[in-house]
Amino acid sequence: MTELAFSSLADRKPVKVDLNGTPVCVTRIGDEVFAIADTCSHSEASLSEGDVTDFKIECWLHGAEFDLRSGEVLTPPASIPVETFEVKRADNVVIISSRKSAKG
Numbered sequence: 001m002t003e004l005a006f007s008s009l010a011d012r013k014p015v016k017v018d019l020n021g022t023p024v025c026v027t028r029i030g031d032e033v034f035a036i037a038d039t040c041s042h043s044e045a046s047l048s049e050g051d052v053t054d055f056k057i058e059c060w061l062h063g064a065e066f067d068l069r070s071g072e073v074l075t076p077p078a079s080i081p082v083e084t085f086e087v088k089r090a091d092n093v094v095i096i097s098s099r100k101s102a103k104g
């Protein structure tokens, strides 16, 4: 798992964090925080460099859009969803962890 400060996250401005060697795109929307794989499933661009609209993030390279809540592809050219990560928040502390390791 990895931690960051909620106060360090600007609304709809994704950041890339490292989770045990995996780049994760963390996005704050209002009081909520979402974490998906940072690597676009299309051609490996960094999703945290993309634009956020509603609950969507748009890959800057070819324009694929992903749902920040589910990792689902909303717009081609990507066709494979990206992994989502568990987010817990306690006041100013945001904890990101893998769903896989949470299941053991």
Ligand code: FES
Pocket (backbone or CB within 6 Å): 040, 041, 042, 043, 044, 045, 059, 060, 061, 062, 063, 064, 077, 078
């Ligand atoms: S690398 Fe993201 S849409 Fe092509």
